[in-house]
Amino acid sequence: MTEPSTGSGIPASIRRHLAQIVQNVGTPAYVYDLAVVRSSFAALRDDLPVGSELFYSLKANPHPQLVAQLVALGARAEVSSIGELAVALAADCPAHHVLYTGPGKTPEEVEEALNRGVRLFSVESVTDRQRLAEACSRTGTTAGYLIRINSPRGSTGGSLRMTGRPSAFGVDHTDIQALDRLLRPLGRVRPVGMHTFCATNIAAPAALAAEFEQSVRTIAAIAGRAGFTPDVLDLGGGFPAPFARPGALPRHPYLKGAVDAVLDTAFPDRRRNGTRVVFESGRALAASAGTLLTTVLDVKRSGDRTFAVLDSGVNVLGGMSGLGRLRSPSIVPVPVDAGTASPESRLTTPVTLVGPLCTPLDVLAPAIDAPYLHPGQVLAVPNTGAYGPTASLLGFLSRTPPAEVVLDGDHIVATGRFELRTQEVTFRD
Numbered sequence: 564m565t566e567p568s569t570g571s572g573i574p575a576s577i578r579r580h581l582a583q584i585v586q587n588v589g590t591p592a593y594v595y596d597l598a599v600v601r602s603s604f605a606a607l608r609d610d611l612p613v614g615s616e617l618f619y620s621l622k623a624n625p626h627p628q629l630v631a632q633l634v635a636l637g638a639r640a641e642v643s644s645i646g647e648l649a650v651a652l653a654a655d656c657p658a659h660h661v662l663y664t665g666p667g668k669t670p671e672e673v674e675e676a677l678n679r680g681v682r683l684f685s686v687e688s689v690t691d692r693q694r695l696a697e698a699c700s701r702t703g704t705t706a707g708y709l710i711r712i713n714s715p716r717g718s719t720g721g722s723l724r725m726t727g728r729p730s731a732f733g734v735d736h737t738d739i740q741a742l743d744r745l746l747r748p749l750g751r752v753r754p755v756g757m758h759t760f761c762a763t764n765i766a767a768p769a770a771l772a773a774e775f776e777q778s779v780r781t782i783a784a785i786a787g788r789a790g791f792t793p794d795v796l797d798l799g800g801g802f803p804a805p806f807a808r809p810g811a812l813p814r815h816p817y818l819k820g821a822v823d824a825v826l827d828t829a830f831p832d833r834r835r836n837g838t839r840v841v842f843e844s845g846r847a848l849a850a851s852a853g854t855l856l857t858t859v860l861d862v863k864r865s866g867d868r869t870f871a872v873l874d875s876g877v878n879v880l881g882g883m884s885g886l887g888r889l890r891s892p893s894i895v896p897v898p899v900d901a902g903t904a905s906p907e908s909r910l911t912t913p914v915t916l917v918g919p920l921c922t923p924l925d926v927l928a929p930a931i932d933a934p935y936l937h938p939g940q941v942l943a944v945p946n947t948g949a950y951g952p953t954a955s956l957l958g959f960l961s962r963t964p965p966a967e968v969v970l971d972g973d974h975i976v977a978t979g980r981f982e983l984r985t986q987e988v989t990f991r992d
């Protein structure tokens with residue numbers, strides 16, 4: 564592997580503010596550029612069928628400014644907790660643009676979501692639908708729901724599959740009994756459509772199209788058998804983005820043609836009926852906008868190996884790596900300055916990048932070629948705008964959580980830091 568050129572893969576705006584950021588908040592620091600959020604949104608929007616709706620999945624990055632930017636661009640919100648719902652509403656997302664999802668909703672959260680105006684839910688089982696119906700009668704509200712379907716595989720792609728095998732998500736497409744019940748209204752709730760979400764991070768363009776085609780055909784078969792006309796077809800997502808390594812956001816030039824074609828075949832009346840076609844994305848909207856700045860604390864040898872200890876471990880980045888979030892379990896940082904490594908101190912063997920946590924599991928890269936590494940050096944980890952801090956083991960080892968800095972091109976628009984503390988809980992009699 565050749566040595567990366569200094570700063571390659573880091574947005575120029577972030578490079579320009581680097582010294583100022585490091586001086587003010589230190590490292591680890593996440594830096595997000597809203598200008599990149601805008602270009603990522605425009606790119607994905609352009610690749611999707613005309614007239615379809617794009618929902619931002621807040622679990623990828625619930626930062627208020629980032630969410631507000633996406634809402635201002637026209638993104639709707641896919642949320643899976645009251646915390647995410649609060650962020651979406653505070654970002655001026657109208658409640659009727661929210662889809663509430665998740666395989667384990669509590670009665671309290673469903674009621675809270677209804678009280679805050681949410682009227683569209685994805686239900687994942689007969690029990691989940693029952694809970695929604697009961698919450699609607701308690702609150703005197705009505706709601707529509709999408710039936711989440713565990714559809715058969717359309718491809719072998721994706722770094723983390725949700726469907727096409729036994730799964731906690733949704734109702735098996737073969738479970739006719741459950742589907743028949745869910746396709747009929749209950750109390751104050753009624754089915755308005757179907758929801759599929761096959762896998763995330765599907766890299767091959769043909770595989771992505773095949774997943775959507777499979778989803779559409781599965782939904783059409785279920786709806787057709789029951790004589791049900793869906794108002795909403797939520798085809799989920801799976802749009803890929805590079806994670807924690809340099810790389811451009813993939814585009815999908817053939818996707819809209821392929822999806823429109825299968826939709827027109829499976830639902831020939833959909834344009835006349837005004838059927839809503841919905842997509843969801845977290846990583847493809849947020850990943851490219853983020854860069855993690857981290858400092859090398861030590862470089863040392865042990866036996867025949869070299870270790871570089873960073874100030875960011877799995878408490879800051881990659882707590883999800885063990886769960887299959889990373890396609891390859893390795894980050895690829897880039898040096899932000901040439902630094903002071905003398906020619907004789909250049910590392911000639913692969914380096915294992917580890918974090919500062921007292922556990923041998925705190926490994927960010929098993930072996931990378933990084934001859935330039937030296938203590939004190941600041942590194943940038945590009946494409947970390949999705950599944951960064953909130954997908955990490957923030958509380959483990961009680962280290963100060965990373966700062967988050969939001970830029971808009973050349974302006975710093977927000978700076979903050981997570982705080983972890985215990986609050987007293989009061990018991991009622």
Ligand SMILES: *Cc1c(COP(=O)(O)O)cnc(C)c1O
Pocket residue numbers: 620622623641664760762763764799800801802843844845846847949
């Ligand atoms: C996680 C999730 C998403 C977003 O996945 P990305 O890979 O970040 O695009 C979308 N929809 C649902 C239902 C999810 O669970």
